[in-house]
Amino acid sequence: PTDQVFTDWRDLSSAPKRADAVLICTQDAMHVEPAIAFAEAGYHILLEKPMAPDAEGCRQIVEAIEKAGVMFAVAHVSRYTTFSQQVKSMLNDGLISDIVSLQRLEPVGYWHQAHSFVRGNWRNETESSFMLLAKSCHDLDWIRYMMGVECAAVSSFGSLRHFRPDQAPEGATERCLDCPVEAKCPYSAKKIYLGRLADRQAGWPVDVLTPKPTVESVTQALRDGPYGRCVYACDNDVVDHQVVNMRFADDSTAAFTMTAFTEAAGRRTNIFGTRGHIYGDGQHIHHFDFLTDKTQTIDTATGDPSILGGHGGGDAAADLSALAAS
Numbered sequence: 001p002t003d004q005v006f007t008d009w010r011d012l013s014s015a016p017k018r019a020d021a022v023l024i025c026t027q028d029a030m031h032v033e034p035a036i037a038f039a040e041a042g043y044h045i046l047l048e049k050p051m052a053p054d055a056e057g058c059r060q061i062v063e064a065i066e067k068a069g070v071m072f073a074v075a076h077v078s079r080y081t082t083f084s085q086q087v088k089s090m091l092n093d094g095l096i097s098d099i100v101s102l103q104r105l106e107p108v109g110y111w112h113q114a115h116s117f118v119r120g121n122w123r124n125e126t127e128s129s130f131m132l133l134a135k136s137c138h139d140l141d142w143i144r145y146m147m148g149v150e151c152a153a154v155s156s157f158g159s160l161r162h163f164r165p166d167q168a169p170e171g172a173t174e175r176c177l178d179c180p181v182e183a184k185c186p187y188s189a190k191k192i193y194l195g196r197l198a199d200r201q202a203g204w205p206v207d208v209l210t211p212k213p214t215v216e217s218v219t220q221a222l223r224d225g226p227y228g229r230c231v232y233a234c235d236n237d238v239v240d241h242q243v244v245n246m247r248f249a250d251d252s253t254a255a256f257t258m259t260a261f262t263e264a265a266g267r268r269t270n271i272f273g274t275r276g277h278i279y280g281d282g283q284h285i286h287h288f289d290f291l292t293d294k295t296q297t298i299d300t301a302t303g304d305p306s307i308l309g310g311h312g313g314g315d316a317a318a319d320l321s322a323l324a325a326s
Contacts, residue, residue: 013037020044021071027121028129032057036064044071044325050137053129071325076141078267080321082300083282084142087271091146095287096273099147102254103272106139109264113240114187115205117260118163119227123236131158131238136258139267140244143256146271149249158242162260168232175228177219187231189222 006012009026013034021044024034031052038045045065051074052058065072078084091099108117117135122128132140144151173179176189185191194215196206202213209221222228240260247253266282277288285298 009034010037013041013043017042021046023075024048027127028134029053029127032060035061039064039068039070039072042068042070046073046075048075049077049141050074050129050133053125053133073321073325076138078138078142079145081282082302083280083285084145086285086298086300087269087278087280088146090278090285090287091148091271094275095289096271096276096278098250098274099252099271100274101252101272102143102147103270104139104143104254104256105268106136106256106258107262107265107268108135108258108260109262110186110260111192112205112264113163113260114231115192115208115227117238117240118187118231118234118236119189119229120208123234123238125237128238131240131258132156132242132244134238136242136244136256139256139258143246143254147248147252147254149252151246152249153247154244156242156244158239158258160237160239162240163231163234163236165232168230172230172232174230174233175223176230177222177228179230189228193218193222193227 004018006015009024012022014037022038023046024031024038025048026034028050031047031050035045035047039061047061052061061072079088090096116122117131122131122134128134169181169185171179171181172185176182176185179185179188182188182190193206193209196202197213197215197218206213206218209225209227210217226234242258244256245253246256268282269278269280271278275290277290279286279288283299283301285300287296287298288294289296
């Protein structure tokens with residue numbers, strides 16, 4: 001019904017309550033205001049990650065939630081995937097005994113970095129949030145979840161190493177469509193978008209440029225829009241690589257690396273225990289047992305190609321968990 005359709009969340013939050021819960025999926029810098037408003041209106045809330053771009057925003061949301069007495073969760077969907085739940089079950093069952101250390105790699109992928117974090121919506125901290133929050137909060141949440149104890153100390157280093165003007169190849173222009181060195185650039189917008197379209201891949205990320213991708217519409221978007229810009233001539237400032245080292249309360253440790261400079265692939269994880277080693281790629285789990293010297297492999301593929309299978313099934317599982325709680 002048309003009276004149930006809103007073009008502004010403010011109209012919905014101020015209208016008579018018409019549901020038990022809401023999903024807030026606005027951009028990172030636009031989380032605090034709607035979260036507070038819907039809490040005050042009595043809605044349970046599932047909030048897209050990250051909670052807020054800064055600590056003060058997080059505190060404001062928590063204060064509003066506690067005052068309203070509603071249920072609240074942040075959509076850290078990585079912990080809900082089939083892969084993650086299987087790994088957590090293996091750890092809880094003591095298959096590797098005590099965790100000594102954990103390694104986690106987030107291979108963002110060269111073209112994904114160019115699309116989302118150089119040309120796209122999450123390229124600039126003032127418009128979104130810093131990289132660890134925008135992209136890697138999934139991983140930091142996941143590490144804490146798997147380790148099972150509080151983090152006692154942390155250090156981190158990172159920088160914008162490559163996607164900046166001084167790294168541009170000689171002869172590069174501001175837009176890929178006009179660039180004489182475009183054909184030799186792996187970050188070419190023509191390669192990333194028109195190349196996919198030529199391979200009959202019209203979904204994400206191509207459909208971000210235009211809702212009905214054709215050669216003509218995509219070319220026009222590359223000519224006029226942000227996704228046709230040279231990666232060395234954008235207004236990006238988020239890092240393209242970062243490491244985080246953590247020490248936990250039981251003296252176990254974890255090391256996390258986020259880097260743009262990989263193929264796009266699933267996160268890679270090693271968990272080292274006193275009686276075994278678990279390693280995986282987001283789908284396959286390999287468990288090496290020190291006592292038997294044997295390796296067991298588990299395939300956690302969901303087989304669901306729909307949007308409900310997104311993030312290894314974590315998107316749907318997080319939604320269902322929130323619905324069940326509310």
